[in-house]
Amino acid sequence: xxxxxSDAFRTVPVHIRQNGQLDFESVREVPDSHTWQDVDDYPxxxxxxxxxxxxxxxxxxxxxxxxxxxxxxxxxxxxxxHGVPVSLLQDFDAQLKRLFSLPTERKLKAVRLPDDISGxxxxxxxxxxxxxxWYEGFTxxxxxxxxxxxxxxDDHTQFCDVIDEYQKEMKGxxxxxxxxxxxxxxxxxxxxxxxxxxxxxxxxxxxxxxNSYPVCPDPNxxxxxxxxxxxxxxTIVYQNNESGLQLLKDGSWVMVPALDGAxxxxxxxxxxxxxxxxxxxxxxxxxxxxxxxxxxxxYLFGPPPNIQVGPLEKLIDHNNPPLYKSLTWNExxxxxxxxxxxxxGKLRIASTT
Numbered sequence: 268x269x270x271x272x273s274d275a276f277r278t279v280p281v282h283i284r285q286n287g288q289l290d291f292e293s294v295r296e297v298p299d300s301h302t303w304q305d306v307d308d309y310p311x312x313x314x315x316x317x318x319x320x321x322x323x324x325x326x327x328x329x330x331x332x333x334x335x336x337x338x339x340x341x342x343x344x345x346x347x348x349h350g351v352p353v354s355l356l357q358d359f360d361a362q363l364k365r366l367f368s369l370p371t372e373r374k375l376k377a378v379r380l381p382d383d384i385s386g387x388x389x390x391x392x393x394x395x396x397x398x399x400x401w402y403e404g405f406t407x408x409x410x411x412x413x414x415x416x417x418x419x420x421d422d423h424t425q426f427c428d429v430i431d432e433y434q435k436e437m438k439g440x441x442x443x444x445x446x447x448x449x450x451x452x453x454x455x456x457x458x459x460x461x462x463x464x465x466x467x468x469x470x471x472x473x474x475x476x477x478n479s480y481p482v483c484p485d486p487n488x489x490x491x492x493x494x495x496x497x498x499x500x501x502t503i504v505y506q507n508n509e510s511g512l513q514l515l516k517d518g519s520w521v522m523v524p525a526l527d528g529a530x531x532x533x534x535x536x537x538x539x540x541x542x543x544x545x546x547x548x549x550x551x552x553x554x555x556x557x558x559x560x561x562x563x564x565x566y567l568f569g570p571p572p573n574i575q576v577g578p579l580e581k582l583i584d585h586n587n588p589p590l591y592k593s594l595t596w597n598e599x600x601x602x603x604x605x606x607x608x609x610x611x612g613k614l615r616i617a618s619t620t
Contacts (some may be wrong), residue, residue: 291481335451342549492553499535543578
């Protein structure tokens with residue numbers, strides 16, 4: 268597996284219990300290791316107060332414009348009529364529940380080791396923050412068989428079959444959405460050679476991050492997933508019926524509703540670069556609940572690891588110079604491990620005017 272994804276999902280070990288993972292079921296109050304002082308760094312507002320998070324029907328004849336407008340104005344939107352079978356989403360949800368309902372000791376049998384990509388453990392961005400998050404995750408890159416066998420020695424095939432089918436559907440959907448977004452900028456398949464002759468992104472890299480936000484005794488003291496952007500082209504998020512994903516818009520945290528059957532799409536750092544800043548990468552986070560266990564899954568879609576990614580040539584002219592340096596996804600991730608949320612600023616080309 269590529270070093271890109273190894274870097275993208277690497278977890279720096281911390282010491283709270285084995286491999287840094289808290290046994291949430293045994294905790295009756297938020298420990299100091301998970302207590303945040305600045306949870307409410309921006310005010311929270313209802314989505315309706317800012318016009319509502321865009322919902323795009325992919326069967327709409329104007330889907331390209333709707334996707335492009337949502338990328339430009341929000342950096343995030345939800346899609347319906349996306350073609351992913353309802354039955355698959357139901358099966359996927361059942362497997363998420365099956366995984367995260369296992370005892371902590373069982374889940375630790377599939378723990379992600381420091382030099383591994385896949386497995387159970389803390390979220391990658393933990394290393395950038397002084398406090399831990401009220402979170403447990405399971406990273407999958409490629410086949411989940413190796414770790415699934417450790418979790419269910421005699422009954423892992425159903426989990427693997429569902430995950431494999433879900434990843435297949437996500438890859439097709441991601442390609443479709445990326446072309447809608449790029450098409451809204453006038454980009455066609457010949458303009459993106461690394462997408463392949465048919466524009467099917469056969470060589471694209473992707474990973475699946477399964478997320479669990481357990482019931483929390485005091486949600487106001489902790490954070491489910493801290494403020495960050497994604498190092499992707501786009502990310503497609505499945506939410507179960509519990510809302511908790513928030514995006515930062517106009518200085519406020521806006522809750523992304525959990526709509527039945529919908530999937531959330533957000534612009535990643537690399538689409539921001541490809542679009543020459545036209546599409547903003549979106550800062551987002553996840554909060555937790557006192558009585559409800561929230562589950563989600565993020566499909567992280569990126570380019571081949573060693574392909575140069577930069578502002579697309581068709582978007583560059585005398586009046587629109589390139590805003591960012593070109594670099595590979597490997598190089599981008601190396602930069603992000605140093606600068607985290609300031610990475611795009613470090614890569615921005617200084618104006619000569």
